Amino acid sequence: MQSSQQWVEKYRPRQVKDVAYQEEVIRVLTNTLETGSCPHMLFYGPPGTGKTTTALAIARQLFGPELYKSRVLELNASDDRGINVVRTKIKDFAAVAVGTSKRKNGYLCPPFKIIVLDEADSMTEDAQALFAFTQPSIAVQNALRRTMETYSKVTRFFFICNYVSRIIEPLASRCAKFRFKPLSEVIMSSRILYICKEEGLYLDTAALSTLSSISHGDLRRAITYLQSAARLFGSSISSENLISVSGVVPEKVVEAVLQACRSGNFDFANKEVNNFIAEGYPASQMLTQLFEAIVEENDLSDEQKARISKKLGEADKCLVDGADEYLQLLAVVSNTMKAFSNIPEEFAYEC
CATH class of the missing domain: 3.40.50.300 (P-loop containing nucleotide triphosphate hydrolases)
Structure with missing residues (x-):
């Protein structure tokens, strides 16, 4: 036991x-x-x-x-x-x-x-x-x-x-x-591998990289995720296991929302937002991961990224104040669609 x-x-x-x-x-x-x-x-x-x-x-x-x-x-x-x-x-x-x-x-x-x-x-x-x-x-x-x-x-x-x-x-x-500096991936991986050895766990290279990524330099969080995954899934832990216990939105879900933004089809985007809310993922986490994805997007200019980031920040503040998750996420998706289409900001949807 x-x-x-x-x-x-x-x-x-x-x-x-x-x-x-x-x-x-x-x-x-x-x-x-x-x-x-x-x-x-x-x-x-x-x-x-x-x-x-x-x-x-x-x-x-x-x-x-x-x-x-x-x-x-x-x-x-x-x-x-x-x-x-x-x-x-x-x-x-x-x-x-x-x-x-x-x-x-x-x-x-x-x-x-x-x-x-x-x-x-x-x-x-x-x-x-x-x-x-x-x-x-x-x-x-x-x-x-x-x-x-x-x-x-x-x-x-x-x-x-x-x-x-x-x-x-x-x-x-x-x-x-x-x-105190954020811990590097090398340092975190070294400590996590030591714990895995002591507890008889197996993490492959992909799972170890995923754990470092979702922990954002927080070793305490990484160890907590590792213990939760070990209790739920046993001694062999995969990247999917770690993502499921961490509350992080799966990459395929984030990509589906981004794809809806690229499509320019509001009905399609609304459907993806509804699917996301129905799955029970936290909207605040989606905003964080959307921001990371937008920053790395090569098809957007700096001005377009700035417009989207501004809306992400506004929506995050509204969520902290208790606003409706569906409306805030829909507002973000709507404005992101306009930014992808290069439509001037004054014509962007507001929710």
Whole structure:
């Protein structure tokens, strides 16, 4: 019987040196582990590139298993991080002093605690106001500055986010910044093949390439897809198996919609949109894959691609706001038909 443990956790690196493809970051942080000199840190970059893993690995290697729970506070976006929790739990944790630096069981155990704020760019609005991620009053921003400065001798903050632009300068300037790069296909393939070997799975070259493609440099997503496919389809996994568990729209479906756009026949295009909706694929995913296909289309000028991309962006925003999937996709297809036919934009259909 297969273990119920998530492979993402099972194969998560436990030491900083084991984090893949972030050589510059690891080189700098290794010095922190040797000296115990640790500033506030800001880790940013795409999801699934090792930001949280690195932050937690630093904490484990500094304090060891005995002191980890008492010295490290981790808050994720899924936790309750409203204004009251931030004002009480975080501030109270930051204010408590710890003993002097003293090695214990081979761990450095420096004289400070660590607060890890994961997904710091998606906190609740009230909490964002306190942490100055939005545009609160100057007094609130000063309150955060005073909190970090007052307790800097006994507490370090690790901010983790996908978009560094959502962290305002007063906070970012107090942190050492570390950018995490998207993982290359070679690095991802190497890690996936290692997991396949450990779990007794077989992936051919095409399936391995497909997994890297649909994961977009997100190793966590790739491992999740791999485990889902293994549970559903057994030890031999094909490209089709991976696509079916990932929610990605099959290429033949995307090509059918593009072919309808090229045809110039509105009834044919409407039929393909109806078929797509009936199959239950997410319209937002179709927009993403249509964009990728349009960018690579050789028969379109830059102006035509720009017109289509603009409409794709508008439709994506409407879907986020709760608009009808059929109408938005039909609007995209209609405008794409006009762009393929080089009909001026003012005569394009609007839905």
